[in-house]
Amino acid sequence: KELIYTESDLIVTPIIDNPKIMKQVPVRFDPKSLHIPAYSVEKFSSMKDVDWNNFVRRVCSLLDSSEKNTGAARSKLNLLYYLCTLVVHKEIANRLISSQLFPVLIQQLRAATNWDIRANIARVIGLLALHTSELEENVPVSEAITLLTELIRENFRNSKMKQCFLPALGELLYLIASKEEKGEYPRECWAVPSAAYTVLMRCLREGVRLFHS
Numbered sequence: 580k581e582l583i584y585t586e587s588d589l590i591v592t593p594i595i596d597n598p599k600i601m602k603q604v605p606v607r608f609d610p611k612s613l614h615i616p617a618y619s620v621e622k623f624s625s626m627k628d629v630d631w632n633n634f635v636r637r638v639c640s641l642l643d644s645s646e647k648n649t650g651a652a653r654s655k656l657n658l659l660y661y662l663c664t665l666v667v668h669k670e671i672a673n674r675l676i677s678s679q680l681f682p683v684l685i686q687q688l689r690a691a692t693n694w695d696i697r698a699n700i701a702r703v704i705g706l707l708a709l710h711t712s713e714l715e716e717n718v719p720v721s722e723a724i725t726l727l728t729e730l731i732r733e734n735f736r737n738s739k740m741k742q743c744f745l746p747a748l749g750e751l752l753y754l755i756a757s758k759e760e761k762g763e764y765p766r767e768c769w770a771v772p773s774a775a776y777t778v779l780m781r782c783l784r785e786g787v788r789l790f791h792s
Contacts, residue, residue, distance in 0.1 A: 594753070595705035595746035608660035612653075614641055617661065620668050631674070638662070639683045652693050659699040663706060672710035676718055681707070685723050688730070698743040701727065705747030708754045720769045724751050728775045731782070745782060748775065 596603050610617035615637050623631070641658055644651060666672045675681070681704075688700045704723060714720070727748040734740040755769045 591753075593709050594749040595702065595709055606660045606663045608657050608664065610661075612657050613661060614654060614658075620665070620671065623665075623668075623671055635675070635678045635680055639679055642680075642683055642687050652696060655693075655696055656699060659696065659703055662703045663699070666703060666706045667710055669710050669712055672707050673713045676707045676711045677713075677715045681723075682719055685719065685726060688723075689726055694740065697730075698740070701730075701743050701747040705750045708747070708750035711754060714754065714758055720751055720755060721771065724748060724769075724775055725772050727751070728772060728778050731778050732774070735781070741782070748779070 608617070615634065618626070618634070626634070638658065642655065644655070662675075666675060684700055684704055688697060688704070691697045691700065704727075727744050731741055731744045731748065734744070752771065752775070755771065758769075
């Protein structure tokens with residue numbers, strides 16, 4: 580065993596926001612432009628259920644806004660930056676991934692035409708998957724995996740966009756695998772489409788080809 584494994588083989592490192600894979604720009608949001616209170620993590624810990632539900636409902640409403648002007652896009656991006664700073668906390672990630680926010684994120688990822696918004700929605704989804712330790716059976720993880728697979732396939736020659744979607748897909752797949760390994764839910768609970776494996780293998784082959792060239 581000592582000859583086969585090294586210690587580093589047994590350490591799980593994050594896929595998303597991993598500086599060894601790709602350097603990420605630090606996320607900063609403007610609290611004055613949020614349109615919701617910029618609550619601290621401590622505030623969320625002591626928040627009553629009714630206040631939490633109101634907060635999530637307000638976030639979903641802002642994300643679901645159909646306004647198309649530049650100001651609306653900027654506000655939505657600022658909100659996504661704020662969410663990125665929240666979901667790195669396990670307690671908040673556990674609550675948000677099981678809330679109505681996750682389906683709204685999937686819907687907005689599908690509908691958004693602004694690529695910055697799409698990239699940051701994918702980042703929020705990936706960070707949620709990375710920092711979640713509890714996952715309920717009804718969370719639409721399979722739907723998110725299907726959509727991310729489609730987006731990677733559609734933008735396969737756009738390496739910038741592919742690098743936005745792949746980490747989120749990887750974190751969701753790892754989250755499912757870790758839950759199945761513990762036997763928390765039946766294997767059919769979060770079905771992974773075969774297209775996801777096909778796209779991942781294609782990305783790996785492409786990466787190896789680029790490395791050798």
